[in-house]
Amino acid sequence: MQRRNFFKGAATAVTTAVAAASVSRVAMAALPEPASQSSADTAAPLVPPNGRPYRPVVTLNGWTTPWRMSNGVKEFHLVAEPVVREVAPGFSVNMWGYNGQSPGPTIEVVEGDRVRIYVTNRLPEHTTIHWHGQRLPNGMDGVGGLTQPHIAPGKTFVYEFVARRPGTFMYHPHADEMAQMAMGMMGLWITHPKAASPLIAHVDRDYAFLLSAYDVEPGAMTPRVNEMTDFNIWTFNSRVFPAITPLVAKQNDRVRIRVGNLTMTNHPIHIHGHEFEVTGTDGGPVPRSARWPEVTTDVAVGQMRQVEFIADELGDWALHCHKSHHTMGAMGHDVPTMIGVDHRGLVSKIQKIVPDYMLMGERGMGDMGSMEMPLPDNTFPMMSGTGPFGSLEMGGMFTTLKVRAQLGANDYRDPGWFKHPKDTVAWEWTGKPLGADAPRQTPPGSASGAPSVRKPGTDSGHDQHH
Amino acid sequence: MNTRRITTTLSALTAALVLAGCASVASDGLRGDVQQQTQSRLPKDAQLASANADARKEAQDRIADWLKQPVDQDTAVRIALLNNPDLHAQLAELAAQDAERAQALTLINPTLTLGRFTNGHEREIERQLGFNLVNVITLPWRSRWLGWQMERATLQASQNVLLMAAETRRAWLRAVASEQSLAAAVKMNDAAQLGAELARRMAQVGNFNKLQQARELSIAQESAAQLARARLAAATDREQLSRMMGLWGTQAAFQLPAQLPAIPRSAGELRSGDDAEATALRERLDLRALRRDLDTTADRGGWAGVGAVFGDIGATYSNNRSTDRETGHVEKTRGWELDLPLPIFDWGGSASARTRAEVRRSAALLQSTALRARGEARTSWSRYRTAWDLAHQQQAEVLPLAKLVQDETVLRYNGMFDSVWQLLAQARATTQAVVNATNAQRDFWLAETDLQLALTGTSPGETAALGSSASNAASNTNEQGH
Ligand SMILES: [Cu+2]
Numbered sequence: 001m002q003r004r005n006f007f008k009g010a011a012t013a014v015t016t017a018v019a020a021a022s023v024s025r026v027a028m029a030a031l032p033e034p035a036s037q038s039s040a041d042t043a044a045p046l047v048p049p050n051g052r053p054y055r056p057v058v059t060l061n062g063w064t065t066p067w068r069m070s071n072g073v074k075e076f077h078l079v080a081e082p083v084v085r086e087v088a089p090g091f092s093v094n095m096w097g098y099n100g101q102s103p104g105p106t107i108e109v110v111e112g113d114r115v116r117i118y119v120t121n122r123l124p125e126h127t128t129i130h131w132h133g134q135r136l137p138n139g140m141d142g143v144g145g146l147t148q149p150h151i152a153p154g155k156t157f158v159y160e161f162v163a164r165r166p167g168t169f170m171y172h173p174h175a176d177e178m179a180q181m182a183m184g185m186m187g188l189w190i191t192h193p194k195a196a197s198p199l200i201a202h203v204d205r206d207y208a209f210l211l212s213a214y215d216v217e218p219g220a221m222t223p224r225v226n227e228m229t230d231f232n233i234w235t236f237n238s239r240v241f242p243a244i245t246p247l248v249a250k251q252n253d254r255v256r257i258r259v260g261n262l263t264m265t266n267h268p269i270h271i272h273g274h275e276f277e278v279t280g281t282d283g284g285p286v287p288r289s290a291r292w293p294e295v296t297t298d299v300a301v302g303q304m305r306q307v308e309f310i311a312d313e314l315g316d317w318a319l320h321c322h323k324s325h326h327t328m329g330a331m332g333h334d335v336p337t338m339i340g341v342d343h344r345g346l347v348s349k350i351q352k353i354v355p356d357y358m359l360m361g362e363r364g365m366g367d368m369g370s371m372e373m374p375l376p377d378n379t380f381p382m383m384s385g386t387g388p389f390g391s392l393e394m395g396g397m398f399t400t401l402k403v404r405a406q407l408g409a410n411d412y413r414d415p416g417w418f419k420h421p422k423d424t425v426a427w428e429w430t431g432k433p434l435g436a437d438a439p440r441q442t443p444p445g446s447a448s449g450a451p452s453v454r455k456p457g458t459d460s461g462h463d464q465h466h
Numbered sequence: 467m468n469t470r471r472i473t474t475t476l477s478a479l480t481a482a483l484v485l486a487g488c489a490s491v492a493s494d495g496l497r498g499d500v501q502q503q504t505q506s507r508l509p510k511d512a513q514l515a516s517a518n519a520d521a522r523k524e525a526q527d528r529i530a531d532w533l534k535q536p537v538d539q540d541t542a543v544r545i546a547l548l549n550n551p552d553l554h555a556q557l558a559e560l561a562a563q564d565a566e567r568a569q570a571l572t573l574i575n576p577t578l579t580l581g582r583f584t585n586g587h588e589r590e591i592e593r594q595l596g597f598n599l600v601n602v603i604t605l606p607w608r609s610r611w612l613g614w615q616m617e618r619a620t621l622q623a624s625q626n627v628l629l630m631a632a633e634t635r636r637a638w639l640r641a642v643a644s645e646q647s648l649a650a651a652v653k654m655n656d657a658a659q660l661g662a663e664l665a666r667r668m669a670q671v672g673n674f675n676k677l678q679q680a681r682e683l684s685i686a687q688e689s690a691a692q693l694a695r696a697r698l699a700a701a702t703d704r705e706q707l708s709r710m711m712g713l714w715g716t717q718a719a720f721q722l723p724a725q726l727p728a729i730p731r732s733a734g735e736l737r738s739g740d741d742a743e744a745t746a747l748r749e750r751l752d753l754r755a756l757r758r759d760l761d762t763t764a765d766r767g768g769w770a771g772v773g774a775v776f777g778d779i780g781a782t783y784s785n786n787r788s789t790d791r792e793t794g795h796v797e798k799t800r801g802w803e804l805d806l807p808l809p810i811f812d813w814g815g816s817a818s819a820r821t822r823a824e825v826r827r828s829a830a831l832l833q834s835t836a837l838r839a840r841g842e843a844r845t846s847w848s849r850y851r852t853a854w855d856l857a858h859q860q861q862a863e864v865l866p867l868a869k870l871v872q873d874e875t876v877l878r879y880n881g882m883f884d885s886v887w888q889l890l891a892q893a894r895a896t897t898q899a900v901v902n903a904t905n906a907q908r909d910f911w912l913a914e915t916d917l918q919l920a921l922t923g924t925s926p927g928e929t930a931a932l933g934s935s936a937s938n939a940a941s942n943t944n945e946q947g948h
Pocket of ligand 1: 234266267268321322323326397
């Protein structure tokens with residue numbers, strides 16, 4: 001995958017795509033040049049070239065926008081515009097985003113920074129930006145009609161306020177937001193603490209992503225913005241497994257993961273192999289006395305969660321939403337269950353009528369992960385992804401946490417599959433198999449304990465007829 | 467005696483009659499004339515049934531030969547022309563008419579009146595030979611009129627031949643199309659029965675409830691009913707074709723091609739509509755027949771008055787011989803007698819008026835038929851052209867689209883977006899699209915048959931309305947999927 005190459009430049013502060021459009025052109029009177037990103041890969045963390053220092057986050061399959069300093073003010077330029085997001089290789093979706101991608105670039109500032117954000121609207125309709133979770137003057141809150149006029153197409157508005165509170169935040173429109181968020185308008189905002197705080201730990205790895213969901217008809221490209229519940233694309237930062245970058249950590253690194261939810265349902269985010277604590281929300285750091293260990297945290301709609309743990313267990317650990325449909329790609333929710341249905345004598349008959357027919361689902365859905373069947377164009381399969389032991393049968397809000405003993409401090413490259421120590425992988429029993437007379441399950445279609453019906457023609461039933 | 471002179475007179479009249487040359491009966495019952503009139507409007511080498519026994523035997527052999535292979539459209543027409551009993555009847559009727567004509571042109575036999583009268587002293591023997599003069603004088607004209615009338619009857623018979631050929635063509639097209647539709651119905655039913663069987667097995671292991679199973683079952687039932695209707699339609703249409711070809715028994719087990727002929731590829735290959743009206747006016751046999759009517763009526767008009775006044779002129783030659791019984795003196799009288807009706811009350815005026823009216827009627831009839839021919843030429847061409855557009859749309863657009871939908875449904879099934887029942891329902895819908903396309907193709911050829919008839923033959927009569935098949939098809943289509 002491309003993203004591996006992408007991380008090669010991780011030691012340098014700014015990736016090439018960003019550097020081309022970076023801060024150099026300072027002109028007081030002019031708008032800051034908007035940086036733009038064409039790749040959906042994970043960009044290396046952006047080490048701050050100026051201003052107050054901080055330890056940058058890594059945005060999964062995203063990037064942090066550079067800024068320019070103008071008389072001590074950090075100036076950003078967001079351009080709201082239609083984009084085509086590569087949700088997975090071979091599967092692209094027409095979205096609305098910022099600066100070339102959806103989600104838009106992560107904005108990283110330091111507590112106390114004065115921030116000026118220019119917002120240019122290149123959408124076909126008006127928009128605004130709401131700075132979710134910020135303390136700011138009411139007129140900067142970005143609620144179209146309530147606190148400001150809408151930003152008409154072609155217009156640029158300026159937002160200016162001080163990032164008063166450290167934490168994990170997001171930004172999104174507050175104008176025709178149903179459509180605009182369904183089209184992917186969102187981004188992360190991280191305010192780093194100015195000084196050491198007893199509630200905010202120093203971490204070695206700091207990952208951030210937003211949860212978003214789309215409904216794209218198989219074979220189409222544009223999300224159905226009117227859908228409310230029946231989504232078929234469940235994403236971390238508008239990417240689906242196996243196209244989501246794995247989170248890597250050196251053994252015993254302290255890892256922070258920041259998750260924001262801009263879908264229309266909650267997501268229980270679950271990490272294998274470790275316990276974590278929720279150390280912050282969009283309300284700020286959680287008091288130590290209020291923290292408890294968990295392996296799953298529910299991120300409700302419109303919420304942000306910041307979890308932290310020591311990555312002390314080596315391996316490739318699953319990290320996913322625990323709603324199992326949310327780890328699946330597009331699927332037909334009305335397709336009946338075929339499990340256990342006897343197809344004998346029917347398959348060849350169906351093939352006479354539909355020559356390309358293949359039998360599926362009579363043993364379960366797992367076959368889908370390994371069968372390579374032609375799908376409608378631009379359609380992400382229901383389950384895909386291959387691991388070292390075979391098909392992963394996943395295709396949505398799923399990725400891995402890869403903990404390795406040997407890893408450079410700034411190395412975010414995918415280290416490949418874990419090499420298990422001897423005798424630490426579940427193995428196949430090769431002794432005496434289960435006896436044939438062992439108890440079996442009830443045959444399908446008959447309730448256990450129900451009185452059995454005598455069929456005419458069986459010997460005793462026959463007698464009763466006379 | 468002067469009988470010799472009478473004989474001479476009669477001989478002269480007979481000669482005139484023979485010269486008029488009209489009293490002979492056509493040896494082939496005018497079939498040759500009909501054949502000639504229809505030749506260019508029928509398939510190549512199409513022959514009319516002959517009255518001759520040997521020829522008929524030979525025709526039967528030819529038919530038996532043709533039936534060894536699938537019967538194509540032209541062959542169906544050829545067989546019908548040789549074998550259709552209604553056509554035999556019509557041709558025999560034409561021959562009978564011809565014989566009547568010949569009879570009508572035969573002079574009325576002279577009347578010989580013999581009388582023997584006696585009284586006390588005389589015995590009189592009277593011999594009269596009389597005949598209708600007008601009958602003789604008008605012979606050449608009547609011969610001409612009757613000739614025209616026969617030409618007209620021949621034209622009428624020719625039209626019947628063409629109508630019969632067209633009806634056979636239509637029957638063939640319907641039979642082949644129905645056969646194709648039946649094959650499709652079998653396929654649709656297979657798909658529906660498979661869906662029902664799979665649903666049964668789904669219910670058996672608890673994956674479907676009774677309602678879900680019942681829905682699939684009802685699709686299968688509807689489909690079975692549709693299949694039964696398709697079977698009946700195919701049998702009926704085939705039966706109609708056998709009847710047109712005059713086939714029965716083992717011969718009725720003839721084979722048909724699996725497909726209708728392809729429609730012309732491009733609009734450029736279609737018959738142009740520009741000269742449709744002119745062609746119809748020039749070529750149509752019904753117009754020619756009415757023109758002959760008008761000629762006859764007009765020609766007759768000139769004679770009407772005369773005929774009315776002098777229609778009963780009679781000439782009688784008398785030869786009387788009276789013998790005095792005592793003296794034995796014989797007295798002979800000879801002479802001509804002429805019967806002249808006195809036109810005191812009618813000088814032929816009303817008769818003339820009637821024929822004038824008949825001429826007018828005949829002319830008006832011709833005009834109205836010409837008008838209808840124009841109209842039929844135009845509408846038949848429009849129907850033909852539209853039928854091609856519709857059939858071509860089915861071939862070039864609808865079927866490829868149905869194929870695409872089918873392919874995309876398979877892809878959706880692969881991705882588990884659609885179930886196998888939706889796949890089967892789509893297969894049924896695709897097959898129905900093939901049926902609709904077949905019907906449109908059939909309608910084009912039906913319209914083509916009507917156009918040929920309207921332009922070069924006669925009025926095509928009732929023609930099937932376009933789109934009726936589509937609406938049939940729509941009503942036959944049960945709900946797809948669930
Ligand atoms: Cu979820």
